[in-house]
Structure formats: C-alpha cells, structure tokens
Amino acid sequence: MDNTRRQLLFDNVDWTPVVSAIQASSSVHLVTHCMPDADGIGSQIALYVALKQLGKRVVMHNRDAIPYICGYLEHAQEIKSGVVDLPQDADMVIALDAGSQARLGMDSSHFEGKLFLNIDHHISNEMYGDIQLIDDRYCSTGAMIFDLLIKLDIPLDAAIASAIYATVITDTSSFRQSTVNGDVHRMVANLIDAGANPYESARALYFSHRHERFLLLPLALSTLTIDDEGRSAWMYVDASMYETSGGSAKDTEGFIDYARSIGGVCVAVFIRREEDSWKVSMRGDGVNVGLISEQFGGGGHRYAAGFSTDMGLDVLMASLKQSVTRILNSSH
Structure with missing residues (x-):
C-alpha cells in the first residue's frame, strides 16, 4: 500500500528515539506479556x-504460547514460547503491550546487555526499559505500530495489516470503546485496503472457540451476582470449573462481557483462577476502574483494568467489593 495514503493517528508523538534505536540495531527480540x-x-x-523488511534479524519469543484464536495470523507459528534456545547476538529487546517488566515473565538476564x-x-505502564513510548490515547498497541511503520517508511502488506487489524478489533471490543474515533476507522480502511480480511478475522477471533468454552460458560454464569443496587456485576471461575468442563483460563476470554452487558451496571468484575493466583479483570462504564486496579498492584486503562493476586477468593471478593462500592459512591 502507498505510504502517502496513510495518516498518523497522532502527529504529536515523538517517535525519534524509537526510530533511531531501530535503525541502529541489527538483531532484535520482540516480546509481549504473559x-x-x-x-x-x-x-x-x-x-x-x-x-525483517529492514533487513534485521528478528526473533519473537514469549513466556506463554499464543492463544489459539491468533493461530490464523501469518507468522504466528514462528513465535517461540517457554524455555528455548535463543540467538545470543541480539542488541535490542522490544517489549510490546506489557505494563511492567514483571508481566513479561522472563528472567532479567534476558534483557542484560541489550537496548x-x-x-x-x-496508562499504568511502569516505564521500565531504556526507551519508553507510552501513550494511552491509542486504541491498541498495534495501532501504535501502525504509526511507527509510517515513521519507518514501511508499507503495509497483508500480513502486517491483518495483524494490526486483530489488535484493533479485539482491544476495542469490536469498535465499542471510547478510544474509537474517525481516525481509527480511517486506519482500519487502510488495513483492509492492504489485505486485512474482516470476515476471516472475525471467524478466527470470535467463531473458532473450543467446545470446552461453552461447557465452562454456564458454570461461570451460575456465579453471576449483582451488587451496589444494580451498579456492579460479578462473576468468577475457579479450578473446579476447569476440571468439570475440561476448559482452561484461555477459554474465558470475553466472559466479562456478560456481566458488562447488563443494563445499569457501571462496574463489571470477572475473576478467574490461573495456576497459583487469581486474575481479576474489570470494566467500567463512566467509572475509573484503573484506580481500583492500582490499589491492588495492577494497572490498565481508565475503563478496562486488571491485576493478579494470591489472596484467597473470599478475602479478595470482600476487599474488592469495598473498593468498588467506595468508587461507585464517589462517582454518583
């Protein structure tokens, strides 16, 4: 696609340090969160x-395997995970979409001696690393890459466009978040023109779930409770539900939307078991759930945030409900 047809989402972002660092590098590791x-x-x-188009040697590596819904993306199977032998000649590591270095789940030695x-x-990013570019105005980290590629003078191709499209459609909940505006839709038009296929993306991201997900879903829905005079909704999934359904934490993606979709609910909370901890996800409608998340050591966005904790479920629920009630009462 012709670069001249693309416009920056935000023209007041200083990409110079990132662009200069990339241009000076020869071998790069790309990582994202657990x-x-x-x-x-x-x-x-x-x-x-x-x-790769710039002639760099590039490796993608994460602690955990890719979610099955992303398997349709070209180059997805080239992403390494777990404990693997990685090239030792990398001069740069780029962390993407990870609010803290701890969220990468990698030993600090992985980053030593590299830019x-x-x-x-x-917005809650802990500003780790040597060079940081953090901007919560973007609807997704992939949208940031869209602007970065303009600065690098890299044209869109079908693989790039499809990958960025996946970031946008999922992180905006299919264009339902407040970060969506005309510029986002113009970017999406560019992505489609370059080869992103909305039908194939939707089929892979939303219509390719494992059947275990639908055995797990009614168990999760059975925990649904409404509190704060109808202003908060709560759901959880524990280890016994995984065992009963054959499902896993990966099958719970989007479960919070059931609580969120109830009329009058301003705060939706979904809690799921992950190995030896609980992962809490929150969504707010006019309520800054990011402030609640920060109280528990987490982060995220104003209206979408989360954290992990090793508290017991009962203690966690009691403490979290106090925080939710407090912020709801202060918001109205």
Missing part, C-alpha cells in the same frame, strides 16, 4: 514483518 492476547501477538507479528525498548498503550 498469557498473551491478540494485541500483544498482533503487535509482535506486525513489527516482526516490518523489521531495552518499551512500547505500550496502558
């Missing part, structure tokens, strides 16, 4: 293809 989602994976793939870049759209 339990990666489509934004992390799509951002990796889009930047991977772009850096460390941190690109993310979460």
Whole structure:
C-alpha cells in the first residue's frame, strides 16, 4: 500500500528515539506479556514483518504460547514460547503491550546487555526499559505500530495489516470503546485496503472457540451476582470449573462481557483462577476502574483494568467489593 495514503493517528508523538534505536540495531527480540492476547501477538507479528523488511534479524519469543484464536495470523507459528534456545547476538529487546517488566515473565538476564525498548498503550505502564513510548490515547498497541511503520517508511502488506487489524478489533471490543474515533476507522480502511480480511478475522477471533468454552460458560454464569443496587456485576471461575468442563483460563476470554452487558451496571468484575493466583479483570462504564486496579498492584486503562493476586477468593471478593462500592459512591 502507498505510504502517502496513510495518516498518523497522532502527529504529536515523538517517535525519534524509537526510530533511531531501530535503525541502529541489527538483531532484535520482540516480546509481549504473559498469557498473551491478540494485541500483544498482533503487535509482535506486525513489527516482526516490518523489521525483517529492514533487513534485521528478528526473533519473537514469549513466556506463554499464543492463544489459539491468533493461530490464523501469518507468522504466528514462528513465535517461540517457554524455555528455548535463543540467538545470543541480539542488541535490542522490544517489549510490546506489557505494563511492567514483571508481566513479561522472563528472567532479567534476558534483557542484560541489550537496548531495552518499551512500547505500550496502558496508562499504568511502569516505564521500565531504556526507551519508553507510552501513550494511552491509542486504541491498541498495534495501532501504535501502525504509526511507527509510517515513521519507518514501511508499507503495509497483508500480513502486517491483518495483524494490526486483530489488535484493533479485539482491544476495542469490536469498535465499542471510547478510544474509537474517525481516525481509527480511517486506519482500519487502510488495513483492509492492504489485505486485512474482516470476515476471516472475525471467524478466527470470535467463531473458532473450543467446545470446552461453552461447557465452562454456564458454570461461570451460575456465579453471576449483582451488587451496589444494580451498579456492579460479578462473576468468577475457579479450578473446579476447569476440571468439570475440561476448559482452561484461555477459554474465558470475553466472559466479562456478560456481566458488562447488563443494563445499569457501571462496574463489571470477572475473576478467574490461573495456576497459583487469581486474575481479576474489570470494566467500567463512566467509572475509573484503573484506580481500583492500582490499589491492588495492577494497572490498565481508565475503563478496562486488571491485576493478579494470591489472596484467597473470599478475602479478595470482600476487599474488592469495598473498593468498588467506595468508587461507585464517589462517582454518583
């Protein structure tokens, strides 16, 4: 696609340090957060293809395997995970969509002796690394890569466009978030013109779930409770539900939307068991759930945030409900 047809989403972002670092590098590792989602994976793939076009040696590596819904993306199977032998000649690591270095789930030795870049759209980012570009105005980290590629003068191709499209459609909940505006839709038009296929993307991201997900879903829905005079909705999944259904944490993607879709609900909370901890996801409608998340050591966005904790479920629920009630009462 002709670069002249693309416009920056934000023209007041200083990409110079990132562009200069990339131009000076020769071998790059791309990483994203634990339990990666489509934004992390799509951002990796889009930047991977772009850096390869620049003649860089590039490796994509994460602690955890890609989610099955991202398997349709070209180059997804080239992403390494777990404990693997990686090339030792990398001079740069770029972390994508990870709010903290701890969220990468990798030993600090992985980053030693390398220039460390941190690109993310979460306002709660802990500003780790040598160079940080953090901007929560972007609807996804993949949208940041869209602007970066303009600065690098890299044209879109079908692989890049499809990867960025996946980041946008998932992180905006199919264009339902407040970060969506006309510029986002113009970007999406560019992506489609370059080869992103909305039908194939939707089929892979939303209509390719494992059947275990639908055995797990009614168990999760059975925990649904409404509190705060109808203003908060709560759901959870524990280890026994995984065992009963044959499902896993990966099958719970989007479960929070059931709580969120109830009329009058301003805060939706979904809690799921992950190995030896609980992962809490929150969505707010006019309520800053990011403030609640920060109280528990987490982060995210104003209206979409989360954290992990090793509290017991009962203690967690009691403490979290106090925080939710407090912020709801202060918001009205």
